[in-house]
Amino acid sequence: MSRRRRWIVNVFLGCLVAGSLHDIVRDQEHWPFSQYPMFSGIWRETSFSWYRLVGVEPDGGEMILDDSRYIRPFDQSRMHLALVRLAHGDDAERRVNAAVANALERYERQRAIGQHDGPALRAMRLYLFEWRLDPDARNVDTPDRRQLIAEVRPAAGDAP
Amino acid sequence: MTNRWSPIAAWNRFWFEPGPAARLGLARAIFCGAAFFFYLPQDFSEWATAAPIFWMPIWLFSTLHVPVLSAQSLFVMQTVWKVSLAACALGLCTRVSATVAAVLGTYLLGLPHNFGATQHFDTLVVFALCILAVSQAGDARSLDSLIRSARGKDHSSRPITGPEYTWPIRAMWMLTALVFFGAATSKLRHSGIEWVLSDNLRLLLMRAYYHVSDGDPLTSLGLAVARRPALAQLCAGGALAIETSYIVALFSRRARPFIGAAGLLLLVGIRALMGPTFEPYLICALFCVPWHRIEAPLVRLVTRPTPVSVLVDTAPARLDISI
Numbered sequence: 402m403s404r405r406r407r408w409i410v411n412v413f414l415g416c417l418v419a420g421s422l423h424d425i426v427r428d429q430e431h432w433p434f435s436q437y438p439m440f441s442g443i444w445r446e447t448s449f450s451w452y453r454l455v456g457v458e459p460d461g462g463e464m465i466l467d468d469s470r471y472i473r474p475f476d477q478s479r480m481h482l483a484l485v486r487l488a489h490g491d492d493a494e495r496r497v498n499a500a501v502a503n504a505l506e507r508y509e510r511q512r513a514i515g516q517h518d519g520p521a522l523r524a525m526r527l528y529l530f531e532w533r534l535d536p537d538a539r540n541v542d543t544p545d546r547r548q549l550i551a552e553v554r555p556a557a558g559d560a561p
Numbered sequence: 562m563t564n565r566w567s568p569i570a571a572w573n574r575f576w577f578e579p580g581p582a583a584r585l586g587l588a589r590a591i592f593c594g595a596a597f598f599f600y601l602p603q604d605f606s607e608w609a610t611a612a613p614i615f616w617m618p619i620w621l622f623s624t625l626h627v628p629v630l631s632a633q634s635l636f637v638m639q640t641v642w643k644v645s646l647a648a649c650a651l652g653l654c655t656r657v658s659a660t661v662a663a664v665l666g667t668y669l670l671g672l673p674h675n676f677g678a679t680q681h682f683d684t685l686v687v688f689a690l691c692i693l694a695v696s697q698a699g700d701a702r703s704l705d706s707l708i709r710s711a712r713g714k715d716h717s718s719r720p721i722t723g724p725e726y727t728w729p730i731r732a733m734w735m736l737t738a739l740v741f742f743g744a745a746t747s748k749l750r751h752s753g754i755e756w757v758l759s760d761n762l763r764l765l766l767m768r769a770y771y772h773v774s775d776g777d778p779l780t781s782l783g784l785a786v787a788r789r790p791a792l793a794q795l796c797a798g799g800a801l802a803i804e805t806s807y808i809v810a811l812f813s814r815r816a817r818p819f820i821g822a823a824g825l826l827l828l829v830g831i832r833a834l835m836g837p838t839f840e841p842y843l844i845c846a847l848f849c850v851p852w853h854r855i856e857a858p859l860v861r862l863v864t865r866p867t868p869v870s871v872l873v874d875t876a877p878a879r880l881d882i883s884i
Contacts, residue, residue, distance in 0.1 A: 441747035467772040474607035476775035483677025503612035538770035
């Protein structure tokens with residue numbers, strides 16, 4: 402191993418270790434470096450709220466889209482957190498509506514090419530669900546409260 | 562003359578202790594092979610269809626002004642990436658394939674984190690790919706080495722052991738330990754011992770069954786644990802103890818296999834009881850397994866001396882000769 406090669410490897414290793422320690426010590430995140438803060442807070446509440454997309458079928462029935470295959474490439478965690486950021490930013494109403502419209506457009510496009518077997522939708526709604534935690538999670542489909550945040554319909558020509 | 566116990570000597574001893582090229586070569590092959598099969602069905606091109614309002618770039622992308630590419634470009638990019646992972650697993654054009662896998666992998670694996678939330682399940686994969694790109698992982702157990710032998714450019718003059726083959730493995734040890742250490746530090750910083758002694762984990766386990774993670778729990782055991790507050794606290798204490806003590810695995814040869822196995826069990830437990838998709842960490846754990854120690858007895862088994870029967874024409878004798 403030449404001196405030059407060893408120097409290069411040492412600099413590389415130093416960057417890896419220093420970057421990791423920096424984020425841990427400073428409690429910061431510079432992906433792929435991280436302080437790994439997941440689950441680090443204390444959860445004391447016995448109820449919680451979560452943004453949930455809900456499809457409206459042609460007969461008016463609602464279908465909760467709590468399976469991530471309906472909201473690909475998002476998942477339930479990322480979609481909720483993105484909506485939280487949009488809902489708390491500037492021009493929240495317009496941006497949240499645009500986000501739901503985009504989710505509906507992706508749902509229908511992926512349905513049309515067979516990427517999921519969900520029904521055709523005539524609209525998509527965004528609710529803020531609130532649950533009281535049940536020891537058996539029996540109320541997962543029947544939240545204690547639901548607040549309608551947005552509803553969008555397919556753009557003209559896209560309607561099922 | 563450098564003092565044996567000086568920090569520089571300790572640094573050099575830790576990273577550059579001579580090691581077998583076979584260990585790194587096998588780690589490369591198995592890690593990249595597993596990553597190839599894991600990511601093969603994943604389609605990153607869908608991110609191009611997310612509305613621009615979802616674009617909330619993380620520092621790496623905002624600093625380098627990296628945009629989200631079109632669906633067609635992402636499709637081509639992910640195809641090249643997956644081919645490079647396969648080539649790296651086989652050890653074909655290893656330096657090039659590992660570099661391509663690292664650069665494209667950093668982009669593709671980092672891309673989702675620009676859409677609302679930074680998740681942490683794939684950071685080690687990015688580090689592992691970068692380490693392979695800088696290392697000489699193709700010197701053994703690779704098509705490159707076979708091709709070199711066939712061309713007569715056998716590396717008889719090249720060592721099959723050396724400092725080049727130790728630091729990549731130890732870098733993965735170090736980074737894995739820092740992941741666990743960082744997670745423990747975050748818990749102790751933000752919550753202290755209350756993280757263990759409160760109802761925190763019991764409530765988190767219950768909440769996990771409301772479809773709030775990137776994956777759902779694989780079993781209903783989490784609810785069973787949540788029904789027993791003392792058991793939930795015991796699990797919390799165990800998790801924090803494993804995360805805190807993981808760093809010891811770097812320095813204690815005896816503790817290493819036990820702590821490593823405990824870390825793997827913790828990740829499997831989180832996936833089974835809470836949902837987060839920590840499979841990439843399990844793939845990265847393959848990097849740290851001393852595969853050469855498993856390979857050696859397997860090779861001996863395959864090449865075991867076989868009894869050869871020799872029939873002697875003039876006498877009713879039968880000799881068993883081992884060769």
